[in-house]
Amino acid sequence: MAVFVLDKQKHPLMPCTEKRARLLLERGRAVVVRLAPFTIRLKDRIGGALQPLRLKLDPGSRVTGLALVRESETCDADTGAVERLEHGLWFGELAHRGQAIRETLGQRRHLRRARRSRKTRYRAARFLNRTRRTGWLPPSVQHRVESTVNWVKRLRRLAPITALSQELVRFDTQALQNPEISGVEYQQGELAGYEVREYLLEKWHRTCAYCSATGVPLEIEHIVPRSRGGSDRVSNLTLACRACNQRKGNQSIEDFLKRQPALLRQIQAQAQAPLQDAAAVNATRWALFAALKAQGLPVETGSGGRTKFNRSRLNLPKTHALDASCVGAVDQVRDWNRPVLAIRATGRGTYSRTRLDRFGFPRGYLIREKRVHGFQTGDWVRAEVPAGKRAGVHVGRVAVRRTGAFNIQTQDATVQGISYRHCRVLQRADGYGYAFQSKPDAEKARRAA
Known part of the structure; x- marks a missing residue:
């Protein structure tokens, strides 16, 4: 790296x-x-x-891929065409905390409703006079945009970035559910376009629906065979390995899985459910694009289908970081087999110093000072314990306690009861947790091809 x-x-x-x-x-x-x-x-x-550096982004609802590449051009000796060559310098994967924000807001909403429903006091009715600004996004969705832009600004302070690239993914859930939809009926739905195969890969988690096989070539399978009146709607499509697809043939799924009723119910329910993160991606794509344009750098955009085409053509494994390196116009990618920095948004704690139970009553109190013996929750520390059952070297994110016996969350597990005397700060808390992932496996690249 x-x-x-x-x-x-x-x-x-x-x-x-x-x-x-x-x-x-x-x-x-x-x-x-x-x-x-x-x-x-x-x-x-x-x-x-x-030299010209380009930061490439593969936005996702849960994880955003980051790839910093150095651009150069080469000329093909045979055809004389100019090819765009990219050298991978740094790769990262940013894990968002949108789900945690959503759960926190939901808990706060339930507590407020519980307080309002009690008959302990009179509460005047609230008039509907609250308005939202133009372009408002839910906090759990806005977090994805702001955390991504935050890391773009951080990397610009660390490297002379001259250009940006963003995958402008668009999910068309209307056209996927009903390919024949058109006119006013289509305009009233979610207007976009996205390849059916990529949609199915995301929806079915790149596994065979029947045998749960992964890392094998998958084929589009009709749940209700076309010979029995099945349509090409995405709700009638799933993924299956070649062996399962051949074994099912033109059987109905009820006959094929008559000995596996639990799997049958699971497939039927998942087939009707839309892609879980499609709404989040649709809501943030233009907001993120506008925020990147505001950075004052040229922004290149590319579709999800083009990203997949580049990754398949270049024989690269399927990872968020390498997807980012394949965004936009790419002819060759070199030095892609590098470690990846896993970045996880953890937040900076909470202002509340009181723990509540499910009824909203206090059940515990936190210490008023966030620092204990010079350490704060979220600091990246190195603990060298000389003896005892926790003897060894532990590196990770620390959670402080008033007693001075800290918990350290390493990449593999959480070690409890480490004295502050054995800890040394490596990096102060900045709202993110860090871990290093191994290099992408070449065997994955072969299977992905």
Whole structure:
């Protein structure tokens, strides 16, 4: 993974390799600024030669892929055509916390309704005089836009980014449910266009509906066969491996799964349900595009079908980060087999110092000070425990306690009861948790092809 470099005045320079960063630190020419993403600052240099860098985004309702690439052009010796070549420098996957925000707002709504329904006091009726600004989005959806833009701004402070690319995904749930819809009836629905196959891959989690096989070629399967009057609507389509598709043939699904009634009910229910995250993607795509345009950089857009075509043509594994590298016009991608920084939005805690039960009454109180012995919940720490059943080195996100016995959430598990005396701060809390993922497997790339 490339290392971000800042000059003496904290202006971004071209990222360097890990080996070069290690040599600069050993020789005393640089100091560490951040650990995630790893950034150093030079002590003896101001300015330098820069090359065009492009930050590419693959927005999702739960995870957004980030890919920082260096652009160059090559000329084909045979045809003379100019090809767009991209060198992968840094990859990240940003996990949003929209679901947590939604659950918190739901809990607050239930508590408020419970208070209003009690007969302990009189509450005057609230008039419907509250208005929403133009372009308003629910907080759980607005969070996806703001967290993505926040990381675009962060990376711009760390690297000389000259252009942006965004996958402008559009789900057309109306046309998918009824391919023959048109006219006013279509205009009253959700207007967009998205490939049926990609929609089914997302809806059925890229697994065979009958045997739950993953990592194998999947075929579009008609739940009610066309020979029995089945249609091409997306509610009548699922995914199946070749063996299951051949074994089912033109049987009805009731006959095919008569010995598996639970699986039959599950498939029938999932077939009628729309893609869960389609509304979130539709709601945020233009808001995110407008926010990226406001950054003052040229923004390139690409469809989801083009992203999949580029990934299949280049024989790349299916990951959010590599999907981002395939957004837009791409001819070749090099140096894609790099570790990925997993970024998880955790928030900065809560202002409330009181824990409530399900009825809204206090059941516990938190400490007033967020720092305990110089540590705060969310700090990235390294704990070296010399003895005991927790002996060893633990690196992760800390949760402080008044007693000084902290909990450390590592990449694998949560270690409880670590004394603050054994902890050392690596990076202060910034509202995100970090972990490093291994390099994409080449075998996945072969299967994805």
